[in-house]
Amino acid sequence: xxxxxxxxxxxxxxxxxxxxxxxxxxxxxxxxxxxxxxxxxxxxxxxxxxxxxxxxxxxxxxxxxxxxxxxxxxxxxxxxxxxxxxxxxxxxxxxxxxxxxxxxxxxxxxxxxxxxxxxxxxxxxxxxxxxxxxxxxxxxxxxxxxxxxxxxxxxxxxxxx
Amino acid sequence: xxxxxxxxxxxxxxxxxxxxxxxxxxxxxxxxxxxxxxxxxxxxxxxxxxxxxxxxxxxxxxxxxxxxxxxxxxxxxxxxxxxxxxxxxxxxxxxxxxxxxxxxxxxxxxxxxxxxxxxxxxxxxxxxxxxxxxxxxxxxxxxxxxxxxxxxxxxxxxxxxxxxxxxxxxxxxxxxxxxxxxxxxxxxxxxxxxxxxxxxxxxxxxxxxxxxxxxxxxxxxxxxxxxxxxxxxxxxxxxxxxxxxxxxxxxxxxxxxxxxxxxxxxxxxxxxxxxxxxxxxxxxxxx
Numbered sequence: 308x309x310x311x312x313x314x315x316x317x318x319x320x321x322x323x324x325x326x327x328x329x330x331x332x333x334x335x336x337x338x339x340x341x342x343x344x345x346x347x348x349x350x351x352x353x354x355x356x357x358x359x360x361x362x363x364x365x366x367x368x369x370x371x372x373x374x375x376x377x378x379x380x381x382x383x384x385x386x387x388x389x390x391x392x393x394x395x396x397x398x399x400x401x402x403x404x405x406x407x408x409x410x411x412x413x414x415x416x417x418x419x420x421x422x423x424x425x426x427x428x429x430x431x432x433x434x435x436x437x438x439x440x441x442x443x444x445x446x447x448x449x450x451x452x453x454x455x456x457x458x459x460x461x462x463x464x465x466x467x468x
Numbered sequence: 469x470x471x472x473x474x475x476x477x478x479x480x481x482x483x484x485x486x487x488x489x490x491x492x493x494x495x496x497x498x499x500x501x502x503x504x505x506x507x508x509x510x511x512x513x514x515x516x517x518x519x520x521x522x523x524x525x526x527x528x529x530x531x532x533x534x535x536x537x538x539x540x541x542x543x544x545x546x547x548x549x550x551x552x553x554x555x556x557x558x559x560x561x562x563x564x565x566x567x568x569x570x571x572x573x574x575x576x577x578x579x580x581x582x583x584x585x586x587x588x589x590x591x592x593x594x595x596x597x598x599x600x601x602x603x604x605x606x607x608x609x610x611x612x613x614x615x616x617x618x619x620x621x622x623x624x625x626x627x628x629x630x631x632x633x634x635x636x637x638x639x640x641x642x643x644x645x646x647x648x649x650x651x652x653x654x655x656x657x658x659x660x661x662x663x664x665x666x667x668x669x670x671x672x673x674x675x676x677x678x679x680x681x682x683x684x685x686x687x688x689x690x691x692x693x694x695x696x697x698x699x700x701x702x703x704x705x706x707x708x709x710x711x712x713x714x715x716x717x718x719x720x721x722x723x724x725x726x727x728x729x730x731x732x733x734x735x736x737x738x739x740x741x742x743x744x745x746x747x748x749x750x751x752x753x754x755x
Contacts, residue, residue: 311471328471328514329504351502353656355569364543364572370501371573372494374471375516418568439655440567 315376317342318386326373333357335373336383344384344413348442355441358414358421359383365421367440384413387420395458395465396420405454407445415441419455427463431456473516477523477603477632480515485605485628487513493630494518495539496573498566499582515630523632526551532638535601538577538631543568545576555636556750557645557664557743561592564649567656577631583617583687586659590617590688592647594680595664598636604629614680617687642669644750646743649682650735652726659683660727663715663739665747667698672753674698679711679744684719684736691718694740702755703748711744712737 314323317340324339333350336342336359348354350369357368360382361375387394396416399405406412415438422429422437429437434455435448443451474480484491489512492500503509517523523537526548534551545551545562552559558576565574565588579589580600593613600616602609605628613634616623625631645666651657662682667674679694694714701707721732748755 327469329469329511331501331505350505352498352566352570355567358569361572364541365568366572367569369505370497370570372471372497372501372514372516374473375494375497375518377473421568436655437568440569 311374311377313373313377315379315381317381318383324373328372328374330373331369332359332361332371332373332376332381333368335376336368336381339373342383342385346410346413348410348414353442354411355414355418355438356411358417358441360417360421365418382417384416387416394420395461396423396455399454399458399461400451403450403454403457405446405450411441411443411445415443415451419451419458422455423459423462427459427466429455429459469511470513471516472513473519475519475521477517477520477630480517480520480630481604481628483513483515484630489513491515493581495523495575495578496541496570498570498574499578517630520632529635529638534636536576536634536636538633539575542566542571542574542576546571554639555592555596555645557647557666557747558589558592558596558598558636561588561647561649561662561664564588564647576634580613580616580634581623581625581631583619583621583623584658585617585620585686585688586662586683587617587688588647588649588659588662588682591662591664591680591682592645592666593634593636594688594690595645595647595666595678596636597666597678598634600631601633601635602629603632608632610635614688614690619686640668642751642753643667644747644752646746646750648739648743648746650739658726661721661732661735661739662688663736663743665740665743667744667747667751669748669751669753672702674701674703674748674753677744679715679740681715681718681736681740684721684732686720689718691715691740694718698744702753703744704755708741708744712741715740 346356348356491513523539649659667677697710
């Protein structure tokens, strides 16, 4: 069979999978690695539902070939949980009801975490710009923005000075 | 499809030249993977250039200019402080492209080589008098950015050739550039019109200028009469009116769902004037 064998790190674990060369990282993560938190919305980089980080950079996994992940570090929404405990962003999305159908939520969480890693105290405008690549057809975005603000506040308070 | 990720540009050129079917360079993939998904292209060969070290960095050149590798993503262009100080207009044009997710992948060279008439970085690069370094089976050549696109989606690159880097000239003191675009939405949209101005002042007067427009012709265009209109001025009303007129005269836009011919022509003048004023202020000019 033609194809590539990809050795990569996903959410801190060494992972190996084989796939056709034209397969996207989105499809490989879902169908070969079993990480179903990565969602396909548009498949063309417009909706952000498939957001992951690749070597620490926020990207749409639908616009990355699986073969490109060779030797790289991939983080998906599944990687936000630490020691079985939900990330403050996840807790706040729940407590603020920042989701309805939920298909966009993993992408929003990954994008929001990428923002807070760079900017622990973003303004509302900065949050809205940073999440402009994530589409939600249910919430009207307001509760998502509030959840990110609340999570950011908690994370700043929890950080040792 | 075959996927290759060479570590030198000459290897990449050899792979591209040796493929008889459809072959594509993969840098950020934000255009190519969309086309593959929509079955607009079915490549036999994709050559990923992101493992070529000379394409992955932004360097300050010996003459004091900048060399931006073809595989440097938008987010890294935005993070480069020296580049942002020297060429804020180019950096803001690159930063306007897509979402944070797209910025993590999209490249300036990809934007130029995709040859969309509405590309945001192309007018800013033309205003900057930027060059592209091309490597191919016959060796290396350097051409102005304005000579890359020959029409919508068409470039002057020949089989086996690929762009290795963008070259920006050294920046004299009292220089400034700016890029503005009009879009109906503030984010995630494509330019209806784009305008870029780069200028240098001497004794407070514009001594050199370049003006370029996007989305008003089949390719981004340099507008020499618009630049000539402001050279020798402090951007007084008369000079700015002449710049606006020259920009409108250079427009050859199309009518489409994002804007009419009349609208694009009108807005091109407005944006060029505003970009000139921002560039002038950045250069330290006082009207």
